[in-house]
Amino acid sequence: MLRIDGIDVAYGDVQVLWDVSFEVKKGEIVALIGANGSGKSTTLATISSLLKPQKGGVYYEGAPIHTRAPHDMVSLGIAHVPEARRLFPEMTVKENLLLGALTPEAKKTRPEMLEKVFTIFPRLKEREKQQAGTLSGGEQQMCAIGRGLMGKPRLLMLDEPSLGLSPILVADIFRVIQDVHDAGVTVLLVEQNVFKTLSIADRAYVLENGRIVLSGTGAALLANDNVRQAYLGL
Amino acid sequence: MSPQVAGQLELLGQVLISGILLGGLYSLIGLGMSLIMGVMKIINLAHGELMMVAMYITFWAFTLAMIDPYVSLLIVFPLMFLLGVSVQKFLLTPVMEADTVLPQNQVLLTVGLGLVLSNLALLLFTANYRSVPVSYASKTIYWDLKLGGQTISLSFSYPFLLAFGIAGVLGASLFLFLAKTDTGRMIRATAQDKRAAALMGINTKRITYITFGLGAALVGAAGALLDPVYYLYPQIGGPFTNKAFVITILGGLGDIPGAVLGGLVLGLAESLGSVYISLGYKDAFGFIIFVLVLIFMPRGLLGRGRA
Numbered sequence: 001m002l003r004i005d006g007i008d009v010a011y012g013d014v015q016v017l018w019d020v021s022f023e024v025k026k027g028e029i030v031a032l033i034g035a036n037g038s039g040k041s042t043t044l045a046t047i048s049s050l051l052k053p054q055k056g057g058v059y060y061e062g063a064p065i066h067t068r069a070p071h072d073m074v075s076l077g078i079a080h081v082p083e084a085r086r087l088f089p090e091m092t093v094k095e096n097l098l099l100g101a102l103t104p105e106a107k108k109t110r111p112e113m114l115e116k117v118f119t120i121f122p123r124l125k126e127r128e129k130q131q132a133g134t135l136s137g138g139e140q141q142m143c144a145i146g147r148g149l150m151g152k153p154r155l156l157m158l159d160e161p162s163l164g165l166s167p168i169l170v171a172d173i174f175r176v177i178q179d180v181h182d183a184g185v186t187v188l189l190v191e192q193n194v195f196k197t198l199s200i201a202d203r204a205y206v207l208e209n210g211r212i213v214l215s216g217t218g219a220a221l222l223a224n225d226n227v228r229q230a231y232l233g234l
Numbered sequence: 235m236s237p238q239v240a241g242q243l244e245l246l247g248q249v250l251i252s253g254i255l256l257g258g259l260y261s262l263i264g265l266g267m268s269l270i271m272g273v274m275k276i277i278n279l280a281h282g283e284l285m286m287v288a289m290y291i292t293f294w295a296f297t298l299a300m301i302d303p304y305v306s307l308l309i310v311f312p313l314m315f316l317l318g319v320s321v322q323k324f325l326l327t328p329v330m331e332a333d334t335v336l337p338q339n340q341v342l343l344t345v346g347l348g349l350v351l352s353n354l355a356l357l358l359f360t361a362n363y364r365s366v367p368v369s370y371a372s373k374t375i376y377w378d379l380k381l382g383g384q385t386i387s388l389s390f391s392y393p394f395l396l397a398f399g400i401a402g403v404l405g406a407s408l409f410l411f412l413a414k415t416d417t418g419r420m421i422r423a424t425a426q427d428k429r430a431a432a433l434m435g436i437n438t439k440r441i442t443y444i445t446f447g448l449g450a451a452l453v454g455a456a457g458a459l460l461d462p463v464y465y466l467y468p469q470i471g472g473p474f475t476n477k478a479f480v481i482t483i484l485g486g487l488g489d490i491p492g493a494v495l496g497g498l499v500l501g502l503a504e505s506l507g508s509v510y511i512s513l514g515y516k517d518a519f520g521f522i523i524f525v526l527v528l529i530f531m532p533r534g535l536l537g538r539g540r541a
Contacts (some may be wrong), residue, residue: 048433074435086430088423099423099434
């Protein structure tokens with residue numbers, strides 16, 4: 001479904017990604033794990049075409065998308081829930097959600113999708129008219145994921161959804177990711193919570209200093225000594 | 235109540251009325267600049283000159299085709315929208331996209347645009363002062379108030395009242411547009427977080443075109459409304475760019491409701507100052523408030539703008 005083919009990405013003169021290649025197959029949960037600054041968010045930003053690769057390319061359902069504009073991604077069925085939520089702080093929860101459904105098709109099913117998001121996150125229904133900037137961290141994350149789902153994506157990319165959340169909320173968010181996946185959405189998950197992520201991921205890739213150093217099934221990586229040492233402290 | 239007190243009250247009432255009526259037009263000027271500031275994060279220093287262009291369109295529509303200035307709004311608004319879109323599309327966006335140019339240089343470009351526009355007007359229309367002599371220019375509506383046995387007579391200039399009303403309708407429409415329509419929400423989203431807006435599938439470049447177009451159309455409307463009550467010459471833009479800048483700072487950079495308040499405050503300050511202090515310093519009062527606000531309330535009168 002999504003193929004990243006040997007991309008090099010740089011911010012100005014500083015190269016961040018080196019020959020990164022990986023693949024997400026339809027119906028999978030694929031995880032990208034790695035320490036702070038290893039290039040995980042840069043990878044997602046490149047898939048969303050916010051950054052352009054200097055070498056290599058990004059292919060979605062066989063077609064190159066790194067040449068397209070970032071605003072074309074939603075209509076292709078790719079939703080990117082960015083790091084640090086990036087909600088529109090001076091807009092209400094409902095307005096934020098509506099902005100997730102701007103494509104002509106998504107507009108048609110707005111009321112149903114809004115209902116669906118409110119069923120997944122009843123908390124958002126209570127906060128519907130509240131400004132997004134005044135929500136708690138957990139509620140903001142729910143709103144950001146809800147906003148991503150509003151466009152009925154086929155590929156959902158989540159960047160650090162558990163960042164800064166309490167353990168109970170982290171469990172909630174991971175359950176939602178699992179549910180969304182079970183409903184037929186392919187998921188690309190970037191996380192620092194390595195244990196939980198590998199437990200739900202079909203396959204995972206480990207990024208280190210901008211290079212993919214390890215890959216395998218979630219279970220295999222959980223059992224890998226290097227991963228256990230570096231990321232799980234075992 | 236003694237007649238002297240009544241006289242003083244009458245003067246004060248009159249000053250407040252003209253301040254608020256003028257402030258309504260200022261608000262309309264400020265709204266356009268604030269909208270542009272909010273989305274593009276630049277101060278449009280050609281704002282007054284865009285208004286001058288609209289005033290000349292109105293003037294020529296009246297002189298050549300006898301089109302009433304208020305009716306000519308229907309021409310001015312779309313024309314100025316197109317001019318604004320073109321400025322953003324062909325001048326500002328290319329500058330923004332050049333890596334070698336600092337983003338601040340877009341502001342310098344608007345200064346240059348202002349110079350070109352005012353000198354073009356000088357070349358084409360000469361430096362002569364012009365006016366739009368509508369039949370109702372000096373028509374006035376009186377309102378008599380009985381207060382403590384004395385009669386206080388307040389007057390409302392008809393064209394100013396009409397301009398205030400139309401400015402109010404345009405302002406309210408802008409609020410509704412921004413709050414209730416998809417395009418309006420897309421404009422606000424782009425202003426609040428451009429990158430996240432792109433991730434929502436918003437073509438942020440297109441939004442900047444629309445925003446600059448709207449900003450130009452709003453200040454253009456203010457120009458058309460100002461024509462019957464003001465005179466017109468090629469250099470009229472400069473002072474109004476300054477006023478728009480003051481209003482935008484008073485309101486808090488990019489704060490739309492703040493811009494309305496900023497416009498009213500500036501109108502009142504000029505009106506009160508010119509009567510009670512000195513007419514000669516009329517233009518100074520706005521700047522005194524401007525400096526005070528920058529020192530003590532850098533986020534604007536409502537305290538919500540971007541400091």
